[in-house]
Amino acid sequence: MLATALCGVLITGCGGGGGDDDAKAKPAAEPKPLADGALRPLLLSQADLGDGYVQEKASSGEFDDVAVQGCASLEKLEQNGDESMFASKAEISFTYNTASTLGEELHSDRPSVLSSKLRELFGAYTSCPTYSMTAGTTPIEVKVAKSATPKIGDEQFAYTSTMELPSGAQVLKTMAVRKGNVAVMLVGAPALVDRHIETAVDKLPAGS
Template sequence: MQTKQRRISGAVAAAACGILTLAAGCSSTHATAKHDAEPKASRAAEPRSPAAPGASPADLKPVQSQRLRRYLLTTDDLGPGYTQTETPDDEKAADPHRYDDIGMSGCPALEELSKHSDEVQFATETSAGFAFGTDSELSEELHSDTPTKLSAGLRRLVHAQTSCPTYTMTSGSTPVTITVRKDAAPTSGPDAYAFTTTLNGPRGTSVLKTTAVRRGNVVVMLVGAPALVDRHIEAAVAKLSSV
């Protein structure tokens, strides 16, 4: 019996569909999915400021979006050969219905998470995208919320994404077979994750790596060509030291 496909949206779209961005044309910028579906209550929380100096890590508040953008990687950070393809302002023009034709089957954890996507929405976010040469791309997301919420939400998203070694997603009527492999964390700490995703579809086979690290009240996530993600994750995390 064929498994019924479940539509995905919000944070789950970013977790499940986000890895398709650079390979399967799921969208032009995967980070905007959560922003588009973010509930009004989360957006209302955006003006909150970071805690005063001396506050404990548990007391840290979400970083405002405008300030959060300062900690994104730039072409100066990346070096020669990179061009910026997406900027934080791109999310303003995002289509809130861009994921309407995305479906998924064969991964109960992601299907279950899709029913509770509002539970893994973060208060603020921003993103940027880059191309290296003609064939390789790198996308960065920054998310901010309280450390407790970021830790729990990130753990839940990554667990769902890596719980199914193989599953199927469709864009319209086009099927894409996805296989996932967990990788060693890029740095020490409980909130550091990495996994590699192989996508097989009509466009051929593509391999993407996703790496996510939390530092205090900010999560950085890089998605793209494995070599580019490995090369730049340390620089991306280092930029958060002044948050």
């Protein structure tokens, strides 16, 4: 999907006169990442979304040659690659009434890793209010603004990007919510992302 975008935990403690047992206490182990196969059943389905949605075929890689210019943090992210940021991943995408799109990615890793890397990812994408990109030989001007998020899950991130394409302006919203060791990310028409983010988060396991 064109312009798909696609995080630290600070533990403090204070005590008055704790004994040796307190000093030896270890923090609880973080939940381990879920496997790819465990993520796939948690993806949104046509039944979850309702009428008018059609699942798209797997990406053909037509936008693999996207390059960013004019935003140092995004260029660095692009060089490092974000496909291997997390331990596991599952994804799906839909069209709505043949005109709008909605893509979903699920990522799993230890909660502290998800948190720090999501902050890094969304921090990079919102660090430059404007930048340029090319898809093949097509130049695209992009404007980015942070967006409000519902108070669901453990952490929430969102931004809206407006891309000036040869066919006209296209607005996409990217929103991610972390719930324990799983993060859901929706990308698509802003109204569709806002409409389905809570459903997507509700599908995540309560103990994740």
